[in-house]
Amino acid sequence: MIWLTWRQFRGSAVMTAAVLVVLGITLAVTGPGLASRYAAGIADCAPNDTCTDFFDRFFGEYQIPFLALTLVVLILPALAGLFWGAPLVTRELEAGTHLLVWNQSVTRARWLAVKLGLTGLVAMAAAGVCGLAVTWWSDPLDKSAVPEMAQMAPLVFGARGIAPMAYAAFALVLGVTVGVLVRRTLPAMALTLAAFAAIQLAMPLLVRPHLMPPATSTFELGRTNVEGIVPHGRQGGAMQIFLSTSAVPGHAGAWVLSSDLVDPSGRVVVGDGASGPSSTIARSVPVSTTSGPCAPMRGLGADACTAEINRLGYRQQATYQPLERFWPLQWIETGIYALLTLALAWLCFRRVGRGLS
Amino acid sequence: MTAVLRAQALGKKYGRRWALRECTIDIPAGHIVGLVGPNGAGKSTLLKLACGQLEPTAGGIAVLGGRPGGTPAQLAKVGFVAQDTPVYASLTVAEHLRLGARLNPRWDDGMARERIARLGLVPAHRAGKLSGGQRAQLALTLGLAKRPDLLILDEPAAALDPLARHEFLQHLREAASEHKLSVVLSSHLVSDLEQVCDYLVVLVDSRVQIAGRTDHLLTTHHRLTGPRCDPGRLPADQYVVSARHTDRQSTFVVRAGAPTHDPAWTVSRVSLEDLVLAYMDQHTAEHRRVAQEVRG
Structure with missing residues (x-):
């Protein structure tokens, strides 16, 4: 046979x-x-x-x-x-x-x-x-x-x-x-x-x-999970933040299942329909754009603004499977x-x- | 001696259609059994049930005393050559013999090689390139060299021209007597079966009409010719198989222990072909009557 x-x-x-x-x-x-x-x-x-x-x-x-x-x-x-x-x-x-x-x-x-x-x-x-x-x-x-x-x-x-x-x-x-x-x-x-x-x-x-x-955790905002940050629209007082949906800090190579921006009280920030680059979500954060680190005039760059938003208590909340x-x-x-x-x-x-x- | 094939109220249903029903037969060993009937009568179904290719819907069947197809031992005892004699197109003739040798404990390699050589089949040829007749011979060789106790052949001669058909059946008869082999073969051509069979089963419309040794069948069936009359006026011991009427004459094929001695009737012998046709005709006659009743 x-x-x-x-x-x-x-x-x-x-x-x-x-x-x-x-x-x-x-x-x-x-x-x-x-x-x-x-x-x-x-x-x-x-x-x-x-x-x-x-x-x-x-x-x-x-x-x-x-x-x-x-x-x-x-x-x-x-x-x-x-x-x-x-x-x-x-x-x-x-x-x-x-x-x-x-x-x-x-x-x-x-x-x-x-x-x-x-x-x-x-x-x-x-x-x-x-x-x-x-x-x-x-x-x-x-x-x-x-x-x-x-x-x-x-x-x-x-x-x-x-x-x-x-x-x-x-x-x-x-x-x-x-x-x-x-x-x-x-x-x-x-x-x-x-x-x-x-x-x-x-x-x-x-x-x-x-x-x-899956593991669930909140992460500080930084270079790994923020793909970009721009002033929101023409009116001042808000920044648009592009949060990565595929990476979390400190866990290189993790498989990110969900990624959200949470405000200082821990509530998920809901999007307003705007979209960012691929593998990101766009979220609007109220922060002064006329003075402080996020004011374009100051020329401190995105890192300082991200740090400022981080200081206000905004975090990435993600579920993921680590490598x-x-x-x-x-x-x-x-x-x-x-x-x-x-x-x-x-x-x-x-x-x-x-x-x- | 155990029966080669014993069936009790055997039936097989495809969907809602019965391909075979209420089949009760008991075929003794040592015969070449012809299974005859029109196309679609259930011949293939009965043979596939006998080799275990199909499971019965109703009733039971025993082949050489065992359940068909269940165990390697039972498979070794029964050879089967399917309709259209399938072979592996990409394998050579020699590889088919090797297949047989590998898969059958009782394989007779000498016989297989000798047969192939005698038939003029080239071992290195691919089976896909063989003619229909050569393919049938190769399939039959596989069936015979397996050395079964019972060889079942489904329309084995269908692809052969008349000469090849004659030789094929001749070989089959020789092989059967040489190896004490029982054979069951089906055909819709009575002339094929007449040449080799000593036992006959007539299957019409999925039912067995009659089964028995051919010599016995021929001595118990007669043709009666006489003035036109109703079949009911024949003596009670004469079972009418078929009836034909012209304006003045009636011809009956009857089954009876002894021919009638009524001088009104001319009694003559029937051939095997007449006998089979009579059973097929009986069936069509019934249908004709039903059709007329429906129309009336």
């Missing part, structure tokens, strides 16, 4: 392996150079406190390969579900060969177990190796990425660590399950893609934030996908064991 499964599968497995080997070699060759450039840059910038500039330059330079690799790791599980999972049984049903193979001296359960097992292991190995290689290669970039592209950011998280392996196993079994329910290859592939995409969107948006209770939770969250998410995979596999065995012909 293993021989037959391998014989039917070896073409696409070898092709995938070849692509992954090329990718692996490319990463292995360029990875050390990237790491040494990062180390040199840090050594350079640390004494004169210009590391933010270095990070921006360094990340900007490698942004395209960074995004491309992240995308490859995100797409790989979907491909496994689409091209290995969905046709696994439907191809046999469409060619009628299930009638041949199910009448050899091997039960359908064993047939499915070997097919699912072997294909699943290859898919998991491919996604796992690819995910870990990209995690290793991207390490210097992950450390210098803007908050929206950091390791904990919804999209990047799924392309790092061990989660891709779980996604691949799940996508494969999802494809097989849809296949045995729909029984035709093309509709099964389309449905698998739609279902997998929906689940991969729902996971970071609806589920992952609550896998561990230290990266691995706990990876394990929890892997466990969830493993359970889903087992449940779907059970459904497949039930469906193939009886009724399907």
Whole structure:
């Protein structure tokens, strides 16, 4: 049975392996150079406190390969579900060969177990190796990425660590399950893609934030969480503050789930419809703009004005998942996908064991 | 001797339509059984139930004394060659034999190779490139080399030209007698079955009409020809299978222990084909009557 499964599968497995080997070699060759450039840059910038500039330059330079690799790791599980999972049984049903193979001296359960097992292991190995290689290669970039592209950011998280392996196993079994329910290859592939995409969107948006209770805290305003500050409109007496929704001070790389400006009494300041740069919210703060640090004439700059607003008692209130939770969250998410995979596999065995012909 | 196939009130429903119903048969071992009936009569359904591809909706079925398809041991005892004789298009002939060897404990590799060579199949050829006839032969080889006790074939000769069909059935008969194999094969062509079968099951409109050894069937069925009359006026022991009337004459195919001795009737033998057609005709006659009643 293993021989037959391998014989039917070896073409696409070898092709995938070849692509992954090329990718692996490319990463292995360029990875050390990237790491040494990062180390040199840090050594350079640390004494004169210009590391933010270095990070921006360094990340900007490698942004395209960074995004491309992240995308490859995100797409790989979907491909496994689409091209290995969905046709696994439907191809046999469409060619009628299930009638041949199910009448050899091997039960359908064993047939499915070997097919699912072997294909699943290859898919998991491919996604796992690819995910870990990209995690290793991207390490210097992950450390210098803007908050929206950091390791904990919804999209990047799924392309790092061990989660891709779980996604691949799940996508494969999802494809097989849809296949045995729909029984035709093309509709099964389309449905698998739609279902997998929906689940991969729902996971970071609806589920992952609550896998561990998020931390809630209030932070002083400063360079990390204030992206800009401008006089509010033409009338004086208020400043417009652009509060970051993706960064909190003191927790670099944290995944910020919510960020609000609270006034000195602790009430959330409501926006007035104005908007700022991306990943910020615009909030109006009453403060003298004719005298004091926020008066444009004084020429003290944004830092002094931010400090003045801070002194008045305004704070950032945020809920977030700190970067230290990266691995706990990876394990929890892997466990969830493993359970889903087992449940779907059970459904497949039930469906193939009886009724399907 | 245990029955190769025993069914008790067996039924299979697809949605709301019964593909097979109230099927009760008991086929003894050691026969080549022909399953005959028009297209859509339920032949494939019965065969798929027998090899475990389908689960019955009603009743029960035992094949060689076991539940079909449940265990590796049961699967090893029953060979099945499906309609259209599916094979893996991307695998070569030799790889199909390897598949058989890997998946069947009783695999007879010598026999498989010998058969392939005798049929002129090239082991290195991909199965997808074979003609319909060659594919059927390859599928039959897989079924035979598995060394089952019962081989089930669903319309095995459908893709073959008349000569290939004749040879195929000839091989089948030889293999059956050589390996003490029971065979159940379906066809809608009586001529196919006449050549090889010594047991016949007639299936019409999802019901078994009659089952028995062919020689027994031929001695218990007769054609009666005589002046036109109503079937009800025939002797009570003559069960009418089909009736045809012209202006002056009536022809009946009847089932009876002994032919009637009434001199009004000319009694003649029926061929297997006549017999099968009579059972199919009986069914159509019933339908015709129903249609007329509805119209009236």
